[in-house]
Amino acid sequence: DIQMTQSPSSLSASVGDRVTITCRASQSVMKYLNWYQQKPGKAPNLLIYAASTLQNGVPSRFSGSGSETDFTLTISSLQPEDFATYFCHQTYSPPLTFGGGTKVEIK
Amino acid sequence: EGQVVESGGALIQPGGSLRLSCAASGLTVSRNYIKWVRQPPGKGLEWVSVLYGGSRTYYADSVQGRFTTSTLYLQMNRLRGDDTAVYYCVRASCSGGSCPEQWGQGTLVTVSS
Numbered sequence: 001d002i003q004m005t006q007s008p009s010s011l012s013a014s015v016g017d018r019v020t021i022t023c024r025a026s027q028s029v030m031k032y033l034n035w036y037q038q039k040p041g042k043a044p045n046l047l048i049y050a051a052s053t054l055q056n057g058v059p060s061r062f063s064g065s066g067s068e069t070d071f072t073l074t075i076s077s078l079q080p081e082d083f084a085t086y087f088c089h090q091t092y093s094p095p096l097t098f099g100g101g102t103k104v105e106i107k
Numbered sequence: 108e109g110q111v112v113e114s115g116g117a118l119i120q121p122g123g124s125l126r127l128s129c130a131a132s133g134l135t136v137s138r139n140y141i142k143w144v145r146q147p148p149g150k151g152l153e154w155v156s157v158l159y160g161g162s163r164t165y166y167a168d169s170v171q172g173r174f175t176t177s178t179l180y181l182q183m184n185r186l187r188g189d190d191t192a193v194y195y196c197v198r199a200s201c202s203g204g205s206c207p208e209q210w211g212q213g214t215l216v217t218v219s220s
Contacts, residue, residue, distance in 0.1 A: 032205040036152075042145075043151065043195055043210045050205040087152050091205045094165035096142065096154040 002026055002090055006099030012107040020073040021102045023088035028068040032092035035064055035073045038101075039084045047086075048073065078104070108208065109133030113196045116214030119186055129196035135152060136161030136178055140199045144179050144208040145192035146213075155194070156181065159203055186218045 003026040013019050023033065031051040036044035046055045048064035051071060061076045076080055083106055088099040109132030119125050125149045129141065143155040156166045156176040164176055169189075175182040183190065193213040 004176060018168050034145040034205055034208075038152075046208050046210070055207060089152070089154075091199075091203075094157055095167055096157055096165075098144075098154060101151045 001095050002029060002093060002097055004090055004097050004099040006086075006088055006102055007043045008102060010098060010103040010105060012075055012105050013078050014107045015078055015080055017078045017107075018034050019082075019104060021080050021086055021088075021104075023066075023071040023073070023099050025069045025071075029090040031089055031091035032090055033064075033066070033071050034089045034091060035062075036087045036089065037082075038087065044087065055099045075104075109198075111196050111198050111209045111211040113194060113211040113214040116194065116216045118217045118219065120220050121218055123186050123218075124182070124184045125186060125192055125216060127183065127196070127216070129179060129181070129198075129211065130216050131196065131198040131209070134178065138202055139177070140201070140203060141178065142197045142199070143161060143176060144195045144197060145190075145216075146195070147189070147192045153192070155169060183216070186216075190216060191218045192216060199216075 005024045007038040033051045035048040047058050052064045063074045065072050083101045085101045087101050112130045115127040140159045142157040158176050173185045195213045196211045198209045
């Protein structure tokens with residue numbers, strides 16, 4: 001099974017900060033990597049698919065990069081509505097697996 | 108893109124069975140795949156199953172042999188307390204891999220006596 005390790009598990013940041021979240025796969029997942037944002041009581045919202053493609057309607061301050069085993073989600077300038085939990089997810093090979101999540105909190 | 112709506116969540120006793128439905132408008136089994144994802148209260152996301160091409164299915168070890176997925180349903184048998192979660196149906200806009208997805212709003216399954 002492919003293990004997905006996200007870091008950090010939580011972070012505190014201020015509005016306007018640049019935020020970077022990393023996800024490491026235990027083996028190559030090529031570019032089959034999604035990033036989601038989830039707010040309390042809501043379904044996850046797909047931000048990025050195929051490691052770097054922005055889902056329709058997602059603000060351009062979100063970006064994704066990486067391939068094989070190392071991936072990054074970057075928020076270029078954190079906005080108040082971005083305080084949430086973020087998950088990575090490999091769709092390369094079943095069992096499909098998620099990272100443990102990164103909670104982005106207000107500093 | 109169409110919508111995805113789950114239904115069927117309930118309070119069920121341990122050992123019982125439940126069938127969740129997934130209504131995904133515009134689904135084409137040859138061009139979409141369906142996965143189920145769950146989230147226990149206060150915890151992260153856990154993949155449950157995936158259905159490719161309307162027939163190839165894969166399951167998480169924790170549900171293998173107890174859960175069965177089809178294009179329209181997730182049949183859950185021999186339910187346990189650790190199956191308690193919000194269950195999401197997800198339709199991906201490709202036949203496999205990483206692509207745009209539509210998620211349902213989720214349906215709550217509570218396994219308790």
